[in-house]
Amino acid sequence: MTSSRPGPNLSRIATSLGVSIATVSNALSGKGRVSGQLVERIREHAAELGYVPSQAGRALRTGRSGVIGLVLPDIANPLFPKIAQAIEFAASAAGYGVLIADSRGDAATQVEAINRLVERGVDGMVVIPRRATRISSVACPVAVIDTPSTPGNTVSADHWQGGREIAVHLAGLGHQRILIIGNNRESSVQNDRAGGIRAGLRPAMQAETLWIDELERDGGSGCPLGLAERVKQGFTAFAALSDLQALRALTELQQAGINVPADVSVTGFDDLIWSPVVTPSLTTVRMDMDRIAGIAVSALADTIGKSSAREGMLVTAEIERVAMQLIVRQSSGPCEPGIKNLRDGEHVR
Amino acid sequence: MTSSRPGPNLSRIATSLGVSIATVSNALSGKGRVSGQLVERIREHAAELGYVPSQAGRALRTGRSGVIGLVLPDIANPLFPKIAQAIEFAASAAGYGVLIADSRGDAATQVEAINRLVERGVDGMVVIPRRATRISSVACPVAVIDTPSTPGNTVSADHWQGGREIAVHLAGLGHQRILIIGNNRESSVQNDRAGGIRAGLRPAMQAETLWIDELERDGGSGCPLGLAERVKQGFTAFAALSDLQALRALTELQQAGINVPADVSVTGFDDLIWSPVVTPSLTTVRMDMDRIAGIAVSALADTIGKSSAREGMLVTAEIERVAMQLIVRQSSGPCEPGIKNLRDGEHVR
DNA sequence: CTGAAAGCGCTTACAG
DNA sequence: CTGAAAGCGCTTACAG
Missing domain, CATH: 3.40.50.2300 (Response regulator)
Structure with missing residues (x-):
């Protein structure tokens, strides 16, 4: 027995519509080699059936998983939520999923974490390295977020x-x-x-x-x-x-x-x-986390895009330094009702 | 042109060793249908070549991605790091990768986040729901972490x-x-x-x-x-x-x-x-996050294991309540050097 | 504009 | 103990 997913696949849509699998694929991906009418019909039918494309099938064929890894030195670090959120946001805007890996402990664990991600087939990864670690050759593009003084760094706050x-x-x-x-x-x-x-x-x-x-x-x-x-x-x-x-x-x-x-x-x-x-x-x-994450993710996406650059590509080019912004609060005088002092994310479940 | 991964695959190992792909696969997965000697030779050669199995190929064949999703209401919530770390830990111990999704904003975003994960082919997911949301049918097993008073909840702190x-x-x-x-x-x-x-x-x-x-x-x-x-x-x-x-x-x-x-x-x-x-x-x-995460992940893994349970399976059974632990600090008297008051994770990069 | 076919890398009954 | 073959679902040249 060969296991199969619950939902419909391209083949089922194709047969039920009396067209070929290739046409369904083309219609759904909007490659434009299909007539407008047919595209319409196919899309409609696919939606009706609740078609969800198989990432596995696509990944196997294209060699791209559509997933990037995020390696953090220690998720318990209070800076993490902002970084993770910003990366997740930037990545999903760019169509990528984010696989997390905690390199808690020493540099050896970091190497392990990176390897685990590679084994999972990520297309690239964002690494926030442990202190004093250098990211050596990894089997996929890597964007490093650290200080400008780190060699091989991609982007960081100034x-x-x-x-x-x-x-x-x-x-x-x-x-x-x-x-x-x-x-x-x-x-x-x-x-x-x-x-x-x-x-x-x-x-x-x-x-x-x-x-x-x-x-x-x-x-x-x-x-x-x-x-x-x-x-x-x-x-x-x-x-x-x-x-x-x-x-x-x-x-x-x-x-x-x-x-x-x-x-x-x-x-x-x-x-x-x-x-x-x-x-x-x-x-x-x-720090402007959204900007930093945006730069890291788009640098990564660019490198992934150039299919030549598969193996061990450190995304360096020129280090981007993102300015930090001073937020003065202590001398801001008495609290006035009606003024939002809290940051937006401030709430607890 | 069909794109291919950089590394070697089963086929290459097989040819270079003069055996069949099936045998290499069996040897590497330890299914035991191969003689000890041959297993040895194959493993050695695979390691030499730096063979990394293709998740995509495996996933396509088995129908399992080996990845679970983690849906959080708001990564910026300061509770998140502990949860994420605990889930990541439990999941990787169980052999799963963790894909994160932030359902920031309203319940609609939560639905979207869940759908994104399903599209990425997760085998199951852990959901920490937004206030007052119910997780309706999802196309994969779901473990909910919330309060004991939430219907459909799987595990939570008491x-x-x-x-x-x-x-x-x-x-x-x-x-x-x-x-x-x-x-x-x-x-x-x-x-x-x-x-x-x-x-x-x-x-x-x-x-x-x-x-x-x-x-x-x-x-x-x-x-x-x-x-x-x-x-x-x-x-x-x-x-x-x-x-x-x-x-x-x-x-x-x-x-x-x-x-x-x-x-x-x-x-x-x-x-x-x-x-x-x-x-x-x-x-x-x-809260004993490690325990909560462990229970959620293993409940999920169990459900995934039963291949019958594919579609929309809420992992409920009996809700587990994990006791919370009081930590008294304010009355602990004067600080004595030599006593570790900080939690382990306490450090900033 | 549409379709037949190959092939991505893997696992698993099945036959030998 | 070992191998040939099928097939998971998809995309992409290529032919028509």
Whole structure:
């Protein structure tokens, strides 16, 4: 016995209409080699029968699955939802399905995840690499989203420029001493951001960087960062390299009785879900995820289109840097009813 | 011209080894109809050539794609990462790939998303339905993850019981007046949670519910909820129906100079990424996502396995309720270095 | 404008 | 234990 799908296929439509399979195929795909009337009749009948083309059949014939892979370092990373949503959106607009793969753990798992996707026959993949991994040859086109400083990168937010935006904003508020708070000294994203902040300081300003990962190397994760002490030392601005750290800083300061933004300022990065919701809401810098995803997916689609480019094609060309956008919230004054402060996606089931 | 994949196929392995395609297929799939020696030789040669089986060919022949779909109401929902990760994990352990689809917007988009997945030939799908949607007949097995009160549901956390855990915890702390904070009166998840809280109160305790969606119906999203006023009225505990609302409450209270947990308590639901990181960290209730995902995926796999069950099979049987686990943090005392307070996934790129 | 035919890569009864 | 053959559903040159 050979297993078959539940629905009708081209052959059934063809016989029931007394035409050939090829004609049905042509009519449905709109290749235009069929007369208008017949196209009409065929389409109608196909719809009536609830015809759903078999991806397997098509894929086998064309060599294209119509699916791309999305490899993420860690789906639990709070940045993931936005990336995934943007990629899914861009991909489905381009007619692709999205297969996800989590490379949790080390670089080896990332390689595994990539291989699994290749085995599933993806036409290409978008990879957001783990820190300090290089994507070596993969058996399909790959678009890498990382920092501009990553070799082989395809597109990314301009984290450096984002950092400058923060610095300029803090300068405008009159801050002199800034504590940059990162949680991973190895991260090129965080280093770019920190570098941008430093580069954007005015001569009179000075910054110091607190790397939480080093602070906590010997345990004690989740303990206070000693920010009240820093305030006594004269720091008036806390520029976290991610909104999660900003949130951590904000609540620690508040708990210590330090008023934000009256006494000190706190800024973040990424405009994550809670940024507009907390009191005071966070000033942050947002990536244009839709644009980044759009560029990555269309670069991928272009490469897939050129059928010559099958094997191990890194979609590089020229790295595109997408500007980040400053979102000022802490100094936005009193809340006025009628003004939408929440981001659109803000709701919980 | 007929397009072909880059790699070798069964035929090439067969010719180069002087055996038949069928034998290669049997050897590689371990169906055991081939002599041990030959199996060995074939496997070796296949590995040498870097043979990757064609999913398309296999799918066309077997009628199974080896891929399941995951339909989410809104990927931007902060609960998503955990669900997606758990499903991806369970699915890949069971040998399935996961195709994602976001049903953002209304119920109509959800139907579209489901159809897209069916068109891509998924063998089944896990659906986390939008509020108040019923999953009607789909052309493949479906496992629904929602509340126990949803008809046709397959598995879910026991939100009601989770609510009781919160109530018992607050009772133990001696609270008498509790403000429940929800953000969506329509959500059955939130209603179950609120119901559980009320059911768990001791006679002397009383609760009132604040629905943010109603409060903000006329605009003003993101404005303070007036919690300081509630404290004056005598409320000493704020039980949010999601960690996002808990965070909102916490920061609003802190900003008003009310000390948490000394003056009042704040609790949440879901143990989202920030819960252990903020000061004070949040007491919350966690779903066992791995278990829920495992049950959903294996129920799905079972149904797919029975080849009779192709069309529109809702995987129901008996609804499984997975207990939620209380995580007490706010009263956990001073931070001791060396103790891991952060959840494992807590890191940002 | 329409159709007959080949073939994508695989698996599975069936025959030897 | 091994192989020849059929067929899953589709698309695409090619012929008419």
